[in-house]
Amino acid sequence: MAVRRGLLALGIAAALAAWIFAFLQLWQTSVPGDLALPGLDPTRYFSQEDLDRASSYQAFLRVDVLLALLAQLAALGIYAVKGPGFVRESAAGRIGTGMLLGMLGLAFVWLSQLPFGLAELWWERRHDVSSLGYVSWIVNDFLAAGGEFLFISLAMLIVMALAGVWRRAWWIAAAPALVAVLLAFAFVQPYLIPDQHPVRNPMIAQDAEGLASAEGIPGTTVRVQETHNLGGSPNAEAAGFGPSRRVILWDTLLKRFPRPEVRVVLAHEFAHLSRDHLWKQFGFMALLALPIALVVALATVRRGGLYDPASVPLAIFVVAVLLFVSLPLQTAFTRRLEAEADWVALNTTHQPEAMTGLFRRLGRLSLAQPDPPGWDEFLFGDHPSVIKRIEMANAWRERNPGR
Amino acid sequence: MFFRLILVIPHLIVLAIFGLLAFAIAFISWFAILFTGRAVGHGMQARYLRYWTHVYSYVLLAANPYPGFEGEPGSYPIDAEVPPPERQNKWKTGFRFVLVIPAWLLAGALGVSGTASWYSSYYSTYGVVTTVALLGWFAILARKQMPRGLRDLAVYCLSYGLQFWAYVLLVTDRYPDSDPLTRDYGKAPVSDHPVRISEDDDLRRSRLTVFFRLLLALPHIVWLTLWGIAVVFTVIANWFVTLFAGRTADALHRFNGAYVRYLTHVSAYVDLVANPFPGFTGKPGTYPIDLQIAPPERQNRWKTGFRIILAIPALLLAGAIGATLGLVAVFAWFVGLFTAKMPVGLRNLGVFAVRYQAQTYAYFWLLTDSYPFSGPSLERLAPAPAQVPEPA
Numbered sequence: 116m117a118v119r120r121g122l123l124a125l126g127i128a129a130a131l132a133a134w135i136f137a138f139l140q141l142w143q144t145s146v147p148g149d150l151a152l153p154g155l156d157p158t159r160y161f162s163q164e165d166l167d168r169a170s171s172y173q174a175f176l177r178v179d180v181l182l183a184l185l186a187q188l189a190a191l192g193i194y195a196v197k198g199p200g201f202v203r204e205s206a207a208g209r210i211g212t213g214m215l216l217g218m219l220g221l222a223f224v225w226l227s228q229l230p231f232g233l234a235e236l237w238w239e240r241r242h243d244v245s246s247l248g249y250v251s252w253i254v255n256d257f258l259a260a261g262g263e264f265l266f267i268s269l270a271m272l273i274v275m276a277l278a279g280v281w282r283r284a285w286w287i288a289a290a291p292a293l294v295a296v297l298l299a300f301a302f303v304q305p306y307l308i309p310d311q312h313p314v315r316n317p318m319i320a321q322d323a324e325g326l327a328s329a330e331g332i333p334g335t336t337v338r339v340q341e342t343h344n345l346g347g348s349p350n351a352e353a354a355g356f357g358p359s360r361r362v363i364l365w366d367t368l369l370k371r372f373p374r375p376e377v378r379v380v381l382a383h384e385f386a387h388l389s390r391d392h393l394w395k396q397f398g399f400m401a402l403l404a405l406p407i408a409l410v411v412a413l414a415t416v417r418r419g420g421l422y423d424p425a426s427v428p429l430a431i432f433v434v435a436v437l438l439f440v441s442l443p444l445q446t447a448f449t450r451r452l453e454a455e456a457d458w459v460a461l462n463t464t465h466q467p468e469a470m471t472g473l474f475r476r477l478g479r480l481s482l483a484q485p486d487p488p489g490w491d492e493f494l495f496g497d498h499p500s501v502i503k504r505i506e507m508a509n510a511w512r513e514r515n516p517g518r
Numbered sequence: 519m520f521f522r523l524i525l526v527i528p529h530l531i532v533l534a535i536f537g538l539l540a541f542a543i544a545f546i547s548w549f550a551i552l553f554t555g556r557a558v559g560h561g562m563q564a565r566y567l568r569y570w571t572h573v574y575s576y577v578l579l580a581a582n583p584y585p586g587f588e589g590e591p592g593s594y595p596i597d598a599e600v601p602p603p604e605r606q607n608k609w610k611t612g613f614r615f616v617l618v619i620p621a622w623l624l625a626g627a628l629g630v631s632g633t634a635s636w637y638s639s640y641y642s643t644y645g646v647v648t649t650v651a652l653l654g655w656f657a658i659l660a661r662k663q664m665p666r667g668l669r670d671l672a673v674y675c676l677s678y679g680l681q682f683w684a685y686v687l688l689v690t691d692r693y694p695d696s697d698p699l700t701r702d703y704g705k706a707p708v709s710d711h712p713v714r715i716s717e718d719d720d721l722r723r724s725r726l727t728v729f730f731r732l733l734l735a736l737p738h739i740v741w742l743t744l745w746g747i748a749v750v751f752t753v754i755a756n757w758f759v760t761l762f763a764g765r766t767a768d769a770l771h772r773f774n775g776a777y778v779r780y781l782t783h784v785s786a787y788v789d790l791v792a793n794p795f796p797g798f799t800g801k802p803g804t805y806p807i808d809l810q811i812a813p814p815e816r817q818n819r820w821k822t823g824f825r826i827i828l829a830i831p832a833l834l835l836a837g838a839i840g841a842t843l844g845l846v847a848v849f850a851w852f853v854g855l856f857t858a859k860m861p862v863g864l865r866n867l868g869v870f871a872v873r874y875q876a877q878t879y880a881y882f883w884l885l886t887d888s889y890p891f892s893g894p895s896l897e898r899l900a901p902a903p904a905q906v907p908e909p910a
Contacts, residue, residue: 204724206794206805214737215727215795222730261733268737 134402141398142448144455145390152506153513157485160475160505168242172482175238177491183231188439190227191432194220198428205424210275213424217271218264220431225260232256244482247345262300269296271427278421285421286408293408294401301393305355308363310341319369319377323362326382329463330389336361337381343367348481351380353387360388372476375469379460386459392452399448407437442494449497457499457507465515467508474504522577522655525584529573532587540566540687547688551611556603563689564600565589571598571680574630578647579654579664580672596673598680606691614688620849621682621694627842630679647675649838650892653831670703670893677701696846697863698870698894707895711888712812713880715782715873719792719806721862723854731790731851738784741798749777753883760822760884766814774883775811776800782809782876789843790850790860791868807869809876817887829882832890836878843871870894 157166201219205212236252239245247255273292277285314320314337327335342350342365349368355361362384369377387393411421414433418426438445461467478485478501485501492500499507543559550558557563569589575581575596585594610617625631629645654668681694727734756770780800786792786807797804802811821828846868850860877890 201724201726204727204794207797208804211795211797215734218730218734218737219726222726222733225730257733261736264733265736265740 134405137398138402141395141402142451144451144458146451146455146458147514150507150510150514152503153509155502155506155509157502160471160502161478161485165479166485169478169482169484172238172242172244173484173487173491176235177495179231179235179238180495183228184439186227186231187224188432188435190223191220191428191435194223195429195432198431199418199425201428202425209279209422209424210272213275213421213427214268214271216424216427217267217431220428221260221263221267225257229253229256242482244348244480266296266300274421275424282420282422283412283416286405286412290404290408291401293404294397297400298397301397302355302357302359305359305361305363308340308354311338311363312341313337314339314364316369318374319381322374322378323381326378326463327385330382330385330459332385332389335385335388338363339366339369340364341366343370348477351384353384353392356393362388371480372473375464375466376473376476378464379466379470379473382460382463383456386456386463387452390452390455390459392456395452396449399445403441403445407434407441410437446493446495446497450499453498454503454507457504458511461508461511467512470508471505474501474508477501522579526573526577529576529585529587533570533573536566536569544687548611548614551606551688552608555605555608557606557688560603560689563684563687564598567600567680567684567687567689568598570683571596571676574676574679575672578651578672578676579658580669580676582664596676600684601690601692604690606688610691611688614685617693618682618686621685624696624842624845624849625679625682625694627838627845628675628678629838630675630682632683645675646835646838646842647672647679649835650675653835656831665892666707667890667892667895670707670895673703674698674701674894695863696861697866699866700863701894703893703895707891707893709891711877711891712815712886713778713877713888714810715869715876716808716810717806717869718808719860719865721860721865723790723793723850723858723860725855725858727793727795728790728851728854728858731788734795735784735788738787738796738798742781742784745777745780749774749883756884757822757825760817761819764819765816766884768814771814771885775880775885778876778879778883778885779809779811781879782807782872785843785872785875786868789847789868789872790854791846791865791872793860807872809873811880811885815886817884821887822884825882825884828889829878832878832881832892835892836875836890839871839874843868843875846871867894 161169198216198220201216202212205215207215232252233249236245236247236249240247270293273296274285274289277288277292281288314323320337323335323337324333327333327337338361340363349365349371351362351364351368353360353362362381364377364380364384368380372380411430411433415421415426415430418429420426421430457470461470464470477483483501485505487496487500498504540563543562547557547559547563550556566589568591569585569587572581572585572589572594575594576583576585581595583595591597622631627645629647629649631645650668650672654664654672657663657665657668678694678696681692684690685692685694752770752773756766756774759767759770777800779802780796780798783792783796783800783805786805787794787796792805792807794806802808846864850864850868853859853861853864874890874892877888880886881888881890
């Protein structure tokens, strides 16, 4: 008995050590460890009027997001209690009923988020950050929820099928299986983004080709997405992997930003691809999914485990709570990846002034607070703050005075 | 018969003039009801409605004799029963223009609103009854007889149209009843159709699942599509088997039958004809709106060989009925959201539509060589016995 316990303890310790080792590997970036950010005063880059406007704008959004999070947890808490009653709305057997209850959990979330989403839109419209209509927003948001409904159906199918085979140990196989599903979605996602076309501006196309080669990923696809009808700030993203890998620039970015700043955006997005940030994200997700799945398995034992569809509402609530608790870790991780992409972009373009100009312009357009409160960055900051990004540009210039 | 559209021209002229008069009377009636609670010119309106029924029954081939011009009661095989004058609710009268909109849409989809509504135009159909008349015209030329199913469906549409116009012209304040089971179709049809529907729905609807019904159906739509790809090949294989062996292969029949049953379950769920979330396997006996499919039987080789062509009329009608089913779903969505119930009339109309589509698919995909029965009268027969689940 004692030997068995000892072996178990050893196994747990080994698993924990492996987890920590893997996490530390993922945590590494190419940003120099001794890089000291100069600590700039935002008033050097933004007028006091801009800062006041951004501060008041973001204060409302912060309250809105916090309330939305609390409402979501409350809605899922209620659903955890009342949800099993929805079993009678199904004629679909064990797994199908689990899928239904999973989707209804998302339905609860959607309803709980609706007022906060509308309040956010109202605030954005008031500040000319968005021009989207309320009805369009609701319809778009409702339809966009379709992807989430499909994902949770698939997740429930996998989890409940595994729970049918391994009543207690399903979580070990479920975590990698779910990450594999997410990977499949990530692969397909770039093909599903509407209104894409190749870069029509020959100079930007030439820049993209040069920058991709400089970062060691020649021939990477670059597409422009027509988003001018959607409102919102200009943006860009790196998406997909393998044949679906691409950088997508919003047309609003190309129309409103000068060429050197677009070059910085391109270099930043290429860096996400060249530094395998997507794979790192999925590695991180896998690391997070494993303990979350274990806690879900333990939390639902009294309701029959995830073999029983009636325990799905509780499982969703537990997942939501754990994701909320781990939010600072998630945002810190993505912040590091974004900082690395900025650093690589600086090393590729050698244009710190362009980067400074880019973030000043972006900050003004999106009314981002350059130096938000620490707790806000801790909880929600999935990108470095505007002032930290400008500080990084300055730090790069100090390290590379001749360039 | 061949010249029916030409023969009916005098009636259409008289009906148009009569219609203008009926609208003028309705306009005066609107004020009269608002002040006194009673309509004026009831006798005239009743005569117009009867005449409308006679003429449309004739032109849509639901009846054969040339109608008279007087709209006399009892003078035509398909007649209108118009309620006697009665007190009418002033609120319902005052807001009649708004209240009539759902009925107008449904009447448009059925093809009896007198105008092609935006809804039916969207679906590129001129309504169910127009499709019925077109198909009936060919059938009568070939067989000298209007098929019973088409006749019954025309009667249902005309009956709804009559109620709709009675409501519009302020003859009554009773809302048009969409229930196909409340109509008198005469003698019950003899049907031993191998594909039958059974209904065991309690009309209760969950507001939450009604609101999110389309999103909740997404996994089913994805699965239907994937399964459907396999069915394309099994149907082709079954076509060859049936052509050579004279009957379908058991395994293919089971596979395709399960798909049609699953399609029926999902269709009933999406269109709010039933409440529970369906299973993914099309297993018999698992859903309130269920399909009983008889085992494989001998099929006529000629009918099998030319199935694609033979199925065209049924597919046309299934398209028109499908547009009506879509409308049923939209109405049921609003009603279900507010009352957590499905109106029985809409549910029964939905069951009929789902059943006709299922029989059409079953015919097209070679589960049977019995032609789909288009009459809503079939649902009045005793429900099909619950089927013993097939072995897995």
